[in-house]
Amino acid sequence: MEVRGRGPRGEAPWKKLSKEELENQYSPSRWVIRRGAEETLRTYSRIGEEATKNARATRRSLLHVPYGDGEGEKLDIYFPEEVSEASPFCLFFHGGYWQSGSKDTSAFMVNPLTTRGVAVVIVAYDLAPKGTLDQMVDQVTRSIAFVQKQYPCNEGIYLCGHSAGAHLAAMMLLANWTTHGVTPNLKGFFLVSGIYDLEPIVYTTQNAPLLMTLEGAQQNSPQLLLEAALTRPSDPACHVLVTVGQHDSPEFQRQSREFYQTLCRGGWNASFEEIRDADHFEIIWNLTQQDSVLTQMILRTILREH
Numbered sequence: 001m002e003v004r005g006r007g008p009r010g011e012a013p014w015k016k017l018s019k020e021e022l023e024n025q026y027s028p029s030r031w032v033i034r035r036g037a038e039e040t041l042r043t044y045s046r047i048g049e050e051a052t053k054n055a056r057a058t059r060r061s062l063l064h065v066p067y068g069d070g071e072g073e074k075l076d077i078y079f080p081e082e083v084s085e086a087s088p089f090c091l092f093f094h095g096g097y098w099q100s101g102s103k104d105t106s107a108f109m110v111n112p113l114t115t116r117g118v119a120v121v122i123v124a125y126d127l128a129p130k131g132t133l134d135q136m137v138d139q140v141t142r143s144i145a146f147v148q149k150q151y152p153c154n155e156g157i158y159l160c161g162h163s164a165g166a167h168l169a170a171m172m173l174l175a176n177w178t179t180h181g182v183t184p185n186l187k188g189f190f191l192v193s194g195i196y197d198l199e200p201i202v203y204t205t206q207n208a209p210l211l212m213t214l215e216g217a218q219q220n221s222p223q224l225l226l227e228a229a230l231t232r233p234s235d236p237a238c239h240v241l242v243t244v245g246q247h248d249s250p251e252f253q254r255q256s257r258e259f260y261q262t263l264c265r266g267g268w269n270a271s272f273e274e275i276r277d278a279d280h281f282e283i284i285w286n287l288t289q290q291d292s293v294l295t296q297m298i299l300r301t302i303l304r305e306h
């Protein structure tokens, strides 16, 4: 019998790593090749800030829209040139290990997508230590239900997440919409350099603000939940793109590959792409560029299917 989360051949590979090596594997900025770690993180913030400033200056938008009663439950909606409530909508969930990042610095994909008629929503959620993983997953679920209720004529809802945000988006593959009074018109997922098995994170310093227990990590691991899922995808046409950077760490690459394989076994319409010459941060900077491989893959999926 296959042991849950361990693959068909026994022990999870990360369990053989020393504490230092595990820390290293789950520190994305240590794997970048074109600049130092600190400079990378500064550049990441700067590019996010510039993209957001640019999006807010050039696109029609609704900013800080509450999707719930909580202080942190806000989202920004950026509209295409020809405002239409029937546009496809792409919701973006930023990364930062569930403890950093902001919707106000994450409008990376807004200009390339709105130019092609796609409305983009950048979603904020309560970061740790204020927010727990369970709360963040619930907030993300409610943000999607909110968009569906506001724009019932949408031509498809697509979820895109980076790193920790890809984890939150991936959890929506398993969401139970019956308690939300609406089933969103979900047509695709774009999961970028994500983490799908949270168990190794428990043993790294990233867990200090998260305070995840082993049990909590397992309950919020789409990798384990999908392996155990008895249900098939309700919409077989819904596409799941799993991407990882060529220069992401071997553990990040393993997580993406194994998640993709599990999706395929579960009957999902999934594809896997390693983005050449990109590290964990450059992969998201690509989204600010109309002609990058990742932007083009996302646009092809949305424009073909809606």
Ligand SMILES: N[C@@H](CC(=O)c1ccccc1NC=O)C(=O)O
Binding pocket: 026, 027, 028, 029, 030, 044, 095, 096, 097, 098, 101, 162, 163, 164, 165
């Ligand atoms: N301190 C982390 C920061 C990090 O992992 C990160 C930063 C911005 C966006 C995504 C990130 N990773 C996962 O969510 C690092 O070592 O790179």
